[in-house]
Amino acid sequence: YQRRVHGIQEIQTQMDILNLEANLKYVSACGETLNIDERVQLKLALMKLQEQKEFDEVLFWGRIRGELKDYYIAIGLIYKGQYEFPWKKFYWTTNATYKFEAMPPPNEQYKKEVDEREAMFIGEPEKALIEIKVDENAPPVPDPDPELAGGQGKVEEKKEKADDGPDPKPKPIPKGFTELDRLAYVVAAIENDTHVVPEGAFKLIPVHEIRRNDAFKGLDKTDCVKIEKYYHFRNVQMHEKKILLETNESIFHEDIFDPIKADLPKGAWSIQGDSSGMVTTIRSLLWPGYVAYNIASMKAFGGIYLGDGLKNKDLAFMLQCLKFPLPEDYFIHENFYFCLLYTSD
Numbered sequence: 001y002q003r004r005v006h007g008i009q010e011i012q013t014q015m016d017i018l019n020l021e022a023n024l025k026y027v028s029a030c031g032e033t034l035n036i037d038e039r040v041q042l043k044l045a046l047m048k049l050q051e052q053k054e055f056d057e058v059l060f061w062g063r064i065r066g067e068l069k070d071y072y073i074a075i076g077l078i079y080k081g082q083y084e085f086p087w088k089k090f091y092w093t094t095n096a097t098y099k100f101e102a103m104p105p106p107n108e109q110y111k112k113e114v115d116e117r118e119a120m121f122i123g124e125p126e127k128a129l130i131e132i133k134v135d136e137n138a139p140p141v142p143d144p145d146p147e148l149a150g151g152q153g154k155v156e157e158k159k160e161k162a163d164d165g166p167d168p169k170p171k172p173i174p175k176g177f178t179e180l181d182r183l184a185y186v187v188a189a190i191e192n193d194t195h196v197v198p199e200g201a202f203k204l205i206p207v208h209e210i211r212r213n214d215a216f217k218g219l220d221k222t223d224c225v226k227i228e229k230y231y232h233f234r235n236v237q238m239h240e241k242k243i244l245l246e247t248n249e250s251i252f253h254e255d256i257f258d259p260i261k262a263d264l265p266k267g268a269w270s271i272q273g274d275s276s277g278m279v280t281t282i283r284s285l286l287w288p289g290y291v292a293y294n295i296a297s298m299k300a301f302g303g304i305y306l307g308d309g310l311k312n313k314d315l316a317f318m319l320q321c322l323k324f325p326l327p328e329d330y331f332i333h334e335n336f337y338f339c340l341l342y343t344s345d
Contacts, residue, residue: 020060023302026279026293032306034063038072041098046074049091049100056080061090061191062289062305064183069094069123073103073187073305084208084245085235090187092180094123106185110177114185120308122179130177186309193263194284195233196292198301199223200254202233204245213254218298224280225273230292231257238262265316286315 020043024033034042042060050058055076064071074091090103110130117129203213223229236242238258244250260269263286270283277296282303284290289307294300312318 027291045098064309066121066123106188107181125180127179128176132176194290196230197233199229221277221296224296228261267319
C-alpha cells in the first residue's frame, strides 16, 4: 500500500503511507509541500479508501491548488488480470471534506475548451464552466431505434407511430461541463505526460502483466543523472515499444515503457543531483509542479504533483530561445527563463 510519493524502500504492499512525511523531503525542490494538517488528514483518508476498495496499490498522486479550496488526488492500481499494463482509477477530494470520491472519466467533447482555459481552478467541483441551454418547450427527441435500419418502409411506419403521442422515453438533457470535468481531464493529461519511473523498476511477466521487479536494486550514481534511464509509467504509445510488447522476448527487457528522453519539446525535463550524488530529482518543465526523485543504489523512487494544474504552453518557445548566444546576465530560475536587457545611451 503506497502513494505516488511512494519512496519504495522495499517493494511490497504494506501500509507505508505512514512514511509520507519522510518521503516528501525528497521532492521539496519544487518549493511545495504538505502541511501537518494535510498530511494527517490524507493519511486517514487514503487508509479509508484502501479499506473500501480492493486495489493492489493506492498512491497519493498530488494536489492541485484552487482559489477557494484545493484538490487532492489519489490513484488506485490493479496489476493482476490486466494485460500489459495495470488498471488505473483516480479519486479526488478537497480540503473541506478529505473524503475521496471517484473521478469521472475525462470528457473529450470539451478538449479544445480545456486546452485553451488558462484560469486557475476555483475549488468548486459543481461549478458550471460550459452550460448547455436546452429549450424546455421543445418536444422530446426519441432515441434511435435499431429497427429503422430495415428500410424506408419501416421509417415511415415509425413516423406514423410517433404521431400518436409523445415518446415514453424522452432523451436525457445534455450535461454541461463542470470544474470536476476539467479536473478529470487535467489530471489525466498530467498523468500521461509525467509519472516517471526508473529503468528496471517494473517487469513484464510471462502472462504479459506488469509487476514490480523484486530484483531491482536501484540505479547507481552514474545512471541516476542520465535522462535515458527514466520512463513513463503508462500504456506504451511509441510504435517500437508496442512491437516489443508483442514479442515473447519482452519479458527479458527492462526498457518496456516509453522513455522520457523522446518527449517533445526536447528539453522538457530537468534532472539534477544533490551534492552527495545520492538523490536525483527529475522535474517537468511542461507541467511545473511535478517532481520525481530517485535514490542511488536503493529501491527508493517516486514522484508527486503539487501545482496549479496549468500547462506551460510557452515551453517550446522558451527552449528555442536557449539556442541563441546568451549574454552573461542570462540565468535560469525555477521553470522560467529571464534575460536582462540593456539599452545604450
